Amino acid sequence: xxFTYDRVRAICLALCWTLTPxxxxxxxxxxxxxxxxxxSPDAVPRILGQKIAxxxxxxxxxxxxxxxxxxxxxxxxxxxxxxxxxxxxATSTHMMSVNFFKVSxxxxxxxxxxxxxxxxxFVLAVHPSVPATSVKELVRLAKQRPGxxxxxxxxxxxPAHLIGEMFRGETGINIxxxxxxxxxxxxxDLMSGQVQMMFVVSxxxxxxxxxxxxxxxxxxxxxxxxxVPDLPTLDELGVRKFEATxxxxxIAPAGTPPPIVTKLHDEVTRVLRLPEIxxxxxxxxxxxxxxxxxxxxxxxKAELAKWAKxxxxxxxxxx
Numbered sequence: 029x030x031f032t033y034d035r036v037r038a039i040c041l042a043l044c045w046t047l048t049p050x051x052x053x054x055x056x057x058x059x060x061x062x063x064x065x066x067x068s069p070d071a072v073p074r075i076l077g078q079k080i081a082x083x084x085x086x087x088x089x090x091x092x093x094x095x096x097x098x099x100x101x102x103x104x105x106x107x108x109x110x111x112x113x114x115x116x117x118a119t120s121t122h123m124m125s126v127n128f129f130k131v132s133x134x135x136x137x138x139x140x141x142x143x144x145x146x147x148x149x150f151v152l153a154v155h156p157s158v159p160a161t162s163v164k165e166l167v168r169l170a171k172q173r174p175g176x177x178x179x180x181x182x183x184x185x186x187p188a189h190l191i192g193e194m195f196r197g198e199t200g201i202n203i204x205x206x207x208x209x210x211x212x213x214x215x216x217d218l219m220s221g222q223v224q225m226m227f228v229v230s231x232x233x234x235x236x237x238x239x240x241x242x243x244x245x246x247x248x249x250x251x252x253x254x255x256v257p258d259l260p261t262l263d264e265l266g267v268r269k270f271e272a273t274x275x276x277x278x279i280a281p282a283g284t285p286p287p288i289v290t291k292l293h294d295e296v297t298r299v300l301r302l303p304e305i306x307x308x309x310x311x312x313x314x315x316x317x318x319x320x321x322x323x324x325x326x327x328x329k330a331e332l333a334k335w336a337k338x339x340x341x342x343x344x345x346x347x
Contacts, residue, residue: 053287056112060087063278065117066101067094072145072276073117075308079299097125097185097346106133110283112292115142118279120272121187123331127339128185128346135332139279141325142292145300146314147275149249150191151233151256153242154225155218163245163265166225170201177203180223182211184344190335191227191248191272193342198267205344218242229274230255231313248272255313276314277324293321 063073070090077088093101098121108114116122116139126135133139152163158177160166170177181188184207196203206223208214211232218226219241228242230253236242237256246262247253250271262270278296280289297318299305306316319327 053285053291056288056291057084057086059113060089061112062089062091062114063117064091064093064101064105064114066098066119066122067092068098068117068119068121068276069312070117071312072309072314075305076145076296076299079302079305080295083295083298096129098122099125099129099131102133102135103131105279105281106138108281110140110281110285112280112284112288114281115292116279118277118328120275120331123328124185124187124190124335124339126332127336128344136325136329138282140282140284140289141321141328142278142280142289143296143321144275144277144317144319144324144327145296146309146316147249147273148255148313148315149230149247149253149273150187150227151230151237151244151259152195152225152246152248152262153218153228153233153237153244155221155223156240156243157221158224158243160245161243163262163267166245167199167201170199170203174202175204177201177225178206178223179203180214180217180226181205181207182214183207183209183346185339185346186211187229187272187274188214188227189344190338190342192225193344194272194338195227195262195267195270197338197341198270205342227272229313234313253313254310254315275317277319277328279328289321 073088073090081087093104102116102122105114105116154160160169179192189205192205208217214226215228217223219236233244234255237244244259246265247259248262250261250263252261300316300318309316
């Protein structure tokens, strides 16, 4: 068996932690912590990083590595030393993109979950010209006119695409996917009427709903969103147990010593409980979570299984 430098270093680190875990955890961190972001907004780690730096005296340094649905960023972290100094800002997109891009990592085996940070919902929105003011009316319309309604997204394999496929499957309707190169372009298509419907992340949907450019019918979380509290959930509206959220979490390379994972978890969840942080996340339309590491790991497994099934049934491929 060949031993690479990284593997030898990981073994040495593991041995050191076995011998003196408490001492290492007590001194950690002694240098800045790199947070690799796969193209998603980096406001979350920056907000948390300010308070963590005040407490630990070390910065969270954001490293944007966008592209390929976040898989480039995940590859970097999976190959990094498991010493607590490189983290991935994992998102719901990572759960989907592994079905469309060739990757050399496993989202379960090659990472150590720390905590799910926060989440937000999507809004099922339609163009005002669509003669449907409720989800029930939209489904009825789609069944009356199979293949006549289009739904937009930021591209094949994107969240709006797979959530649309999930909705199509759950309701038994025939709607046509029209991908755009960007999410912003897809929302523009919706506002102009080039597509009739789209699942839009709640913070992006609200201004357009208020301006009358699109009509919100429901949200994709299991409980109502504080961003759009007047909109019922799809579950309430009869699409039972329909849930699809945009979420953020921290994960580390597999093999990161448990005392480090615990220390990271405890610090991040401490910061999430601060009223100031809750307010700043709320301004972004995000609800703080701060789940236990094990629960986050189980959540990741469930998300991977759900989106793998939907991706397969969609037959979509990234060009």
